[in-house]
Amino acid sequence: MLTYRRLCLAAAFFAFSSATVQAQTLTQAPTLTQAPTLTQAPALAPAAPGVATAPLSEAVMAAARDVVTGSGLASTFEGMVPQIAEQIRSGYSRTRPDIIKDMEEALKLISAELASQPARMIDVAATLYAVRMTEAELKDAAAFFKSTAGKKYVGSQGQILNELFTQMQVFSQTLGNVMIDRLREELRKKGHQI
DSSP states (O other), rough: OOHHHHHHHHHHHHHHHHHHHHHHHSSSSOOOSOOOOSSSOOOOOOOOOOOOSSSOOHHHHHHHHHHHHHTHHHHHHHTTTHHHHHHHHHHHHOOOOGGHHHHHHHHHHHHHHHHHHHHHHHHHHHHHHHTTOOHHHHHHHHHHHSHHHHHHHHOOOOOOHHHHHHHHHHHHHHHHHHHHHHHHHHHTTTTTOO
């Protein structure tokens, strides 16, 4: 399930980094000529070679949605609106404490307007699964997530990913240091000092 972990890490990174950038950017005067909208689902990247691109049946999509929901991935999307609102709130609270009351009211209104948006990302994720897995495979995966072991797997993902992120940082730094040491060693053999 390495792909699931990568997707969770990417989704979490996107949610937090996007909100932080937007909160920082919103303290400046907008320079957009047209306001961004969410009227269309995000376009999917072209399918990888060998990945089915035929129209997907509702049965396949339903099975794929079950996987997205059962795997806990849907909860990542469902938490994005409150997380982004909190990032914006935090950014403006520091830079514009004079508008906190009005901002709170506006964020409640906007959050309610955007409450259905995570369902679109669930459909995007389901489509990504549906083009890569058969209906039977999706049903098997969904059945696993409904099992005792599957529920424990999903329930432990947050803690595992947090710990994995920390371990990945340590591993990356260690690996980088080893590579630099080895590079210096190899370049010394050729008469270079770095």
